[in-house]
Amino acid sequence: EKLTFCFRKHVTMADKPVLTYFPIASRGETARLICTVGELDFVNNMTPDGSMMEGEDKKDYFSPSGLPCLKHGDFKMAQSLPVEAYLSSIAPKYACLTPQQRGIDGVVCAIKEDVNAGTAGFLFKPEMEKDTITKFLDKWYGIVEHKVPDSGFFNGLEFPTAADFACVTMCEGYMPFVGSLKQAQLPLDYYKACGKFPKLAALVEKTMAYPAVAEYLNTSTSLKQAAFGK
Numbered sequence: 001e002k003l004t005f006c007f008r009k010h011v012t013m014a015d016k017p018v019l020t021y022f023p024i025a026s027r028g029e030t031a032r033l034i035c036t037v038g039e040l041d042f043v044n045n046m047t048p049d050g051s052m053m054e055g056e057d058k059k060d061y062f063s064p065s066g067l068p069c070l071k072h073g074d075f076k077m078a079q080s081l082p083v084e085a086y087l088s089s090i091a092p093k094y095a096c097l098t099p100q101q102r103g104i105d106g107v108v109c110a111i112k113e114d115v116n117a118g119t120a121g122f123l124f125k126p127e128m129e130k131d132t133i134t135k136f137l138d139k140w141y142g143i144v145e146h147k148v149p150d151s152g153f154f155n156g157l158e159f160p161t162a163a164d165f166a167c168v169t170m171c172e173g174y175m176p177f178v179g180s181l182k183q184a185q186l187p188l189d190y191y192k193a194c195g196k197f198p199k200l201a202a203l204v205e206k207t208m209a210y211p212a213v214a215e216y217l218n219t220s221t222s223l224k225q226a227a228f229g230k
Helices: 030-035 080-088 099-123 128-145 162-174 173-181 198-209 211-219
Strands: 018-020 043-046 068-074 075-078
Touching: 018 030, 018 211, 030 080, 030 162, 068 080, 068 099, 068 173, 075 080, 075 162, 080 099, 080 162, 099 128, 128 162, 162 173, 162 198, 198 211
Parallel strands: 018 043
Antiparallel strands: 018 068, 068 075
């Protein structure tokens, strides 16, 4: 019988992954937290104007123009969800995750992307009615609230994973999440202030208090960074 062997081409763990994204939360903060808490040494290349490092072409990352982009050795990729999944798969702290736990991480990260897309659209519509924004957030926050465990982190571990970081990003990240609330003159901590999502609020608080996350947030500027004059 013919045997097929899988191997990682042109990548060694001596190579640091290089994550390129704007210095805002949006589609990059969850990946940064995965690396930081997952004990994966990486290069956090925050590019204010969206440009790549010298000699790099976004098309080589499967991207026509957008970010994030990730380079690991000779391996290059784009799109936030697969970038997050890849980083989680090679982070030492997350080597123990089961396929089911990685699946949960993927689902919540995808919800974060849905919320990101919606709130980004609201940012540039100052005439948007408050009810439109709150109904949108209530839909997605409500789904997450329904699935958040009564206590602890999403995957039942002693440490947070991508699902928990996605919740922090879409609840506390300024761009575009909190920025859209400011634009609509709604409470900036709407997920807490509205009183509808107590489990989600508790999860975000617990995740932000986790030592490695708290240390990161003490020095990171991207979670609360504004942009585009918002």
